[in-house]
Amino acid sequence: MERWRSKVTGGLKGRVVEVGFGSGLNIEHYPGEVDIVLAVEPAAVARRLARQRIAASSVPIEHIGLDGQSIPLDDGSCDCALATFTLCTVPDARQVLAELRRVLKPGGSFHFLEHGLSPDESVARWQRRLDPLQRRLADGCHLTRDPLALLSEAGFRIEWSQQRYARGPRPWSYFTVGVATKAADAAP
Numbered sequence: 001m002e003r004w005r006s007k008v009t010g011g012l013k014g015r016v017v018e019v020g021f022g023s024g025l026n027i028e029h030y031p032g033e034v035d036i037v038l039a040v041e042p043a044a045v046a047r048r049l050a051r052q053r054i055a056a057s058s059v060p061i062e063h064i065g066l067d068g069q070s071i072p073l074d075d076g077s078c079d080c081a082l083a084t085f086t087l088c089t090v091p092d093a094r095q096v097l098a099e100l101r102r103v104l105k106p107g108g109s110f111h112f113l114e115h116g117l118s119p120d121e122s123v124a125r126w127q128r129r130l131d132p133l134q135r136r137l138a139d140g141c142h143l144t145r146d147p148l149a150l151l152s153e154a155g156f157r158i159e160w161s162q163q164r165y166a167r168g169p170r171p172w173s174y175f176t177v178g179v180a181t182k183a184a185d186a187a188p
């Protein structure tokens with residue numbers, strides 16, 4: 001997992017908003033070019049677990065909100081955005097992506113690492129079957145979301161992406177990592 005986290009955080013710089021910040025597992029991977037991370041995280045327990053990592057971080061980190069569906073930042077105010085294993089869990093992934101697009105500067109980049117819908121029909125069938133149980137047991141996490149489709153639908157341009165199975169049971173391990181941008185001439 002550390003390799004994937006290093007890969008997705010590569011190229012982050014300036015003012016970065018991270019949705020689903022969790023307990024701060026990406027902190028050690030932020031590049032030196034990051035000036036500040038603005039964290040959005042609803043779970044009090046995750047925010048508590050993050051405290052020590054934040055205290056030890058060389059990059060300043062500020063919790064600025066509780067819900068990626070409504071980010072308390074101005075339009076076009078961030079250079080980059082980051083989400084890892086979060087689009088699967090948020091209630092409305094489309095609304096989160098609309099918010100990320102809004103707060104990104106034109107030309108800004110969204111770095112994502114997610115698990116999601118497999119292109120293999122036999123695995124996808126299991127994912128659809130297991131989805132209701134997964135959502136109940138894993139805090140709303142879906143197995144059947146397709147990150148690249150959601151990003152394209154939200155108006156992002158995929159700059160690069162890689163998809164593959166990681167180790168583990170296939171319904172949970174089809175991973176997508178990549179970077180998408182908000183077009184440089186996009187309206188706020």
Ligand SMILES: C[S@@+](CC[C@H](N)C(=O)[O-])C[C@H]1O[C@@H](n2cnc3c(N)ncnc32)[C@H](O)[C@@H]1O
Binds near residue numbers: 084
């Ligand atoms: C599977 S965890 C991933 C945590 C962390 N990003 C990581 O890679 O370890 C999903 C995170 O999304 C958070 N989350 C759930 N609903 C959210 C929302 N509406 N807005 C922002 N984050 C949310 C959860 O509290 C949790 O911390």
